[in-house]
Amino acid sequence: GYSFADKSFISLHFSGNIAVIKTRPGYASSIASEIDEKAANETLGTVAGDDTIFIVMKENITPYDLRKVLSTFIPNLN
Numbered sequence: 001g002y003s004f005a006d007k008s009f010i011s012l013h014f015s016g017n018i019a020v021i022k023t024r025p026g027y028a029s030s031i032a033s034e035i036d037e038k039a040a041n042e043t044l045g046t047v048a049g050d051d052t053i054f055i056v057m058k059e060n061i062t063p064y065d066l067r068k069v070l071s072t073f074i075p076n077l078n
Contacts, residue, residue, distance in 0.1 A: 009074050014063040019055040028053045031074070038052075039069045 008027035013020050013036045023031055032048035035055060036049055044056040057066055 002035070008077055011050065012070070012077060014066075017057045017059070017061075019063070019066055021053040022056060023051050023053065025051045027051070034073060038073055039066065042066050042069050043069065 008024045008031065010022040010024065010027045012022075019033065021028070024032065028048040028051055032046040032053045032055075035053070036044050039055075042058060042061045044058055046056075055066070057063075067077065
């Protein structure tokens with residue numbers, strides 16, 4: 001189905017257990033809320049600004065694991 005994340009997502013990068021998502025201005029908070037709800041098993045939490053989201057991944061969660069769950073509601077994840 002359609003998600004607001006379809007047109008607002010820009011990029012996803014990883015460093016250690018931190019993931020950083022870049023969005024179009026004004027969308028980070030809404031996407032972070034969706035991540036908190038739909039990726040609770042993979043994440044400890046999110047911090048969102050205007051166009052950037054920091055995600056802390058749980059221990060033993062790999063970037064592949066997080067990318068896989070995020071791709072279920074962010075279809076254009078690159």
